[in-house]
Amino acid sequence: NAGVTQTPKFQVLKTGQSMTLQCAQDMNHEYMSWYRQDPGMGLRLIHYSVGAGITDQGEVPNGYNVSRSTTEDFPLRLLSAAPSQTSVYFCASSYNEGGPYEQYFGPGTRLTVT
């Protein structure tokens, strides 16, 4: 199994540009989530999904959109990038029912917005 994969590893955007961060998992996990990591703030939940077609907002959803059309994929869209979105982004997945289950994290995408 590849586990959780994320692309790209690095990205530089100009203010106002849009892009999609890709996340995929091959473990048939129902639950998937996106976090951003900023120094001194730990990881903060952006959006999450408990299954295909179901998404919900986390702690810091503004400026980000998600959709979940398949169990495997959970892309994160930045519609109009801002310097405040410079961060490291992690995707994670786990089983959902019962638990608690370990969340498996991808290697991260380092995003810089200039």
Added chain:
Amino acid sequence: AQSVTQLGSHVSVSEGALVLLRCNYSSSVPPYLFWYVQYPNQGLQLLLKYTSAATLVKGINGFEAEFKKSETSFHLTKPSAHMSDAAEYFCAVTPQGGKLIFGQGTELSVKP
């Protein structure tokens, strides 16, 4: 609402010394608690988790944590630090499977 506080953003120990990383939680329901480790430029990896089966939880790489309800704590310890333990450590809480709430993280440095 649930929350996690990690005391000390940076901890430095000598190789062979005791490692103690502190985590306190706030929860209105019995919590599930986790410790994750992040090595430089990598994702997070689970060290151990508390699921109410036992208050002393053993994890990977010689780490363990003790759940103390009276102190609302879940401190992480290792008897003898190795250079390879240098990393950032995160405590996290969840009311159920899925949504994790993380602490701010503690960076552990190990001096030779």
